[in-house]
Amino acid sequence: MDERLEYAPCGYLSITHQGIITDMNHTFLFLMGYTREALLHKHIESIMSKANQLVFHSYFYPNIKLHGHVEELFISLKDVSGGTVPYILNGRSLVVEGVAVIDCVLVQMSKRMDYEQELRSAKKQIEEAYWEKEQALARLGQIHTEIQQKQSELMELNAILVERSTTDKLTGLRNRRYLEEKLSGQLELFRETGEPFSLLMIDIDYFKRINDTFGHQTGDYVLEKLGSLLRFHSREKDTAARYGGEEFVLILPDMAADESRLVAENLRQEAELAVWDTGRLTVSIGIATCTAGDSEKTLLHKADTALYASKEGGRNRVTHCFDFTAKL
Incomplete structure (x- = not known):
């Protein structure tokens, strides 16, 4: 790794599209307290809380897949002692020597309390959104069942109408x-x-x-x-x-x-x-x-x-x- 990137004033991580850490710079290791061996080939979600994993799944992966990059994602990572370190993360998808990777730049946040409040608010909104989504899906399932029932009734009614349209009313024979x-x-x-x-x-x-x-x-x-x-x-x-x-x-x-x-x-x-x-x-x-x-x-x-x-x-x-x- 280039020395300027190794000691850049921001953290650097390179991960696969499956989330496996393949490289990091000295600055990131210094901020988090890990050794290189402790993080190499580990999943990035292993140093995230459940709430941050949810944010990562609902925002980071979809945007990388759709746009090829992510900008200004608020994320907290767990340091070696288990504490949370807030970052602003920018990520970009690229191919290096035929392998698809995602390079991430992490800038440590200075206003930790403000960020944590914002994260709690975002988490609550996401949970509410998921609840609303589940409710909407349940309602859609009910509507789908009702539509199928109505379609079945309509087909039966059409069959009756076809039968009546081809049947002589008086004798019951065909017309x-x-x-x-x-x-x-x-x-x-x-x-x-x-x-x-x-x-x-x-x-x-x-x-x-x-x-x-x-x-x-x-x-x-x-x-x-x-x-x-x-x-x-x-x-x-x-x-x-x-x-x-x-x-x-x-x-x-x-x-x-x-x-x-x-x-x-x-x-x-x-x-x-x-x-x-x-x-x-x-x-x-x-x-x-x-x-x-x-x-x-x-x-x-x-x-x-x-x-x-x-x-x-x-x-x-x-x-x-x-x-x-x-x-x-």
Whole structure:
């Protein structure tokens, strides 16, 4: 070490970024009463009180890391006898021979009592700040929990709203909006995999007569009961929907024409054999099985045309669009 620095009128310490003392000048050793061997390779916090360690952690390290230097830090160090020696510390981070160190210059304070009062005040403020921080963090944790709970409630509410927006209120079946989205997805799957599917369009025969004779409340009962019947006879992967008025649609994945005829015929018979408050009730059914080039519009049109053919053929019957393909 340069002789002028060794005997400079201020203390000098060099520490690592972990706080290990790597060098000091004679002036500092003289002021503190230590030998060089007593401090070399020791942690600087070993000659600090708990309060000063707190100041060092909350001010010195953060500023060195952020700015590369610290100016006019009030700090007390313990001398060899255990007494406290107040200093003003200036520190600077630099690299010496490839090693990152922090050089510190310590000027002993002349007004010790004033400094100790200031240190006590700073310590109290830091303790209050930490207490306030802990309180704020606890409140933030509570707010975070409340937000998570509200988000969970909102997600549940959204799920209910989505369910309601895609469900027919009267029958509990899917509504037309959901049906159109599902049909679009089924067509995409067909184009990708060639997996067949069929679509049934079901209409209650002479439904207007039911409303006119028994009233709309009974008409609603008939719609609800037919919806229940469709739901009961549908597979989990099928989609049963109320298309509008007294018309219902059933999407049957993995089902070709012949199988769909059997399903439709079973549904027709179940409706005819069921007990209704209105007496005997029948349905007419039209079927369309997806083919290359079909769209949502063409499939619904084919099923609707097949349904019309069932109506024209005397009602209470099943017709597949393949039965009159040549006429389409």
